Amino acid sequence: MIDVNAFLGSYPWRRVPGTSPDALRAALDRTGISRAWVTHLPGLFWKDPAEGNGWLFDVVAREPRFRAVATIHPGLPHWEEDLTAAAAAGAVAVRADPGLLGLAPAGAEMLALVRAAAAMDLPLLSAVRLEDGRGRHPLDVAPELAPWAVRQWLRADPAVRIVITHADRGFIEEVHHGSTPAEAARIWWDISWVWGPPDDHLAHLLATIGPARFLFGSGQPLRLAETPGARLDLLSLSPADRAAITLENAASLERRRSPSG
Numbered sequence: 001m002i003d004v005n006a007f008l009g010s011y012p013w014r015r016v017p018g019t020s021p022d023a024l025r026a027a028l029d030r031t032g033i034s035r036a037w038v039t040h041l042p043g044l045f046w047k048d049p050a051e052g053n054g055w056l057f058d059v060v061a062r063e064p065r066f067r068a069v070a071t072i073h074p075g076l077p078h079w080e081e082d083l084t085a086a087a088a089a090g091a092v093a094v095r096a097d098p099g100l101l102g103l104a105p106a107g108a109e110m111l112a113l114v115r116a117a118a119a120m121d122l123p124l125l126s127a128v129r130l131e132d133g134r135g136r137h138p139l140d141v142a143p144e145l146a147p148w149a150v151r152q153w154l155r156a157d158p159a160v161r162i163v164i165t166h167a168d169r170g171f172i173e174e175v176h177h178g179s180t181p182a183e184a185a186r187i188w189w190d191i192s193w194v195w196g197p198p199d200d201h202l203a204h205l206l207a208t209i210g211p212a213r214f215l216f217g218s219g220q221p222l223r224l225a226e227t228p229g230a231r232l233d234l235l236s237l238s239p240a241d242r243a244a245i246t247l248e249n250a251a252s253l254e255r256r257r258s259p260s261g
Contacts, residue, residue: 001033002250003225004125005165005190005217007041008059009052013137018221021059021066027225028065033216034247035065037092037125041222043071044100044130050082057089067092067254069125074113075103083113087120092254093163095125098149099142105149111156118160123253124153125163128171128193130222147174154183161253165190165217169201176209184209188249190217196231203235211241215250 009019018027019041028036038060043052049071060068070086072079072094086094096113098105117124128145145164153162154175164175167189176184191214195201206214216232218225232242 001031001216001229001246002254003028003033003036003218003220004163004215004250004253005127005192005219006036006038007220007222008038008056009041009043011041011222012045013131013140016221021063023221025063025065027220031218031225031229033225035067037067037069037250039069039071039095044097048076049073049101050076050079053082053086053089057091060090069093069095071095072113073101073103074109074116075101079113080116083116083120083122087122091122093123093125095127097126097142097145099144105146106152110149110153114153114156114160118157121159121161123161123163123188125165126150128164128166128168130166130219147171147178150175150187151178151183154179154186158182160186162187163190163215163253164188166193166219168193169195169205172205172209176213184213188213188215188253190215190219191228191231191245192217192219192223194231197234202231206235206237206241206245211237211244212249214245215253216246 006024008021008024040052040056043049053070056068060066068091070091072082094117098110103109114124126145150164172189191202216228218228
């Protein structure tokens with residue numbers, strides 16, 4: 001299994017255990033996850049989040065089960081150099097969370113990053129939210145990502161590939177059904193925020209949208225690493241569909257396209 005939604009490092013709003021590389025590795029062992037896409041969690045809240053990428057690259061270089069998701073702030077000078085450095089370091093994706101960065105979600109800066117990531121064939125990852133709004137710190141006022149912004153990203157460049165984490169059923173359906181088939185084929189959703197049994201949200205999405213659009217993601221250590229696997233265990237999935245969600249879709253994103261495209 002590949003977990004496309006994991007973090008390393010401390011969280012500013014509360015104490016979160018299990019944020020070290022050793023703790024994440026132990027969680028992967030415990031849950032049977034082969035490898036994880038990891039983000040430097042504290043950097044998401046820094047003025048220049050790219051300052052955390054170097055530490056992340058060093059950790060990933062020493063841990064073959066980790067893949068780096070580099071954070072880019074397209075509103076800062078020389079962000080293109082950060083993007084180039086991420087590609088050179090072998091980042092599996094780059095991320096930008098406009099609410100945390102203080103950027104307009106579909107403003108000129110974010111659209112420039114969309115196009116630049118597409119040109120480098122790097123998936124762009126963003127989270128709808130990191131925590132349930134009911135439990136957020138009073139100073140944690142960053143707005144959540146909106147569905148309309150994701151549709152704008154899809155339309156900004158026909159080559160961009162997008163991974164959205166922490167989206168619920170309503171968000172996913174609004175983007176998917178508001179996009180053309182070609183646009184919808186360039187976006188993937190992790191299952192970390194989709195309700196499973198006894199609600200039918202995950203089963204409904206898999207039946208109506210298809211397993212090809214979904215990825216195994218936990219949000220650990222902000223969320224329990226075991227939860228997405230338990231949701232899948234409670235569904236009647238074919239081996240092929242489960243393999244697509246837990247491994248094959250993410251593996252296809254990890255493979256770079258050929259220059260001919």
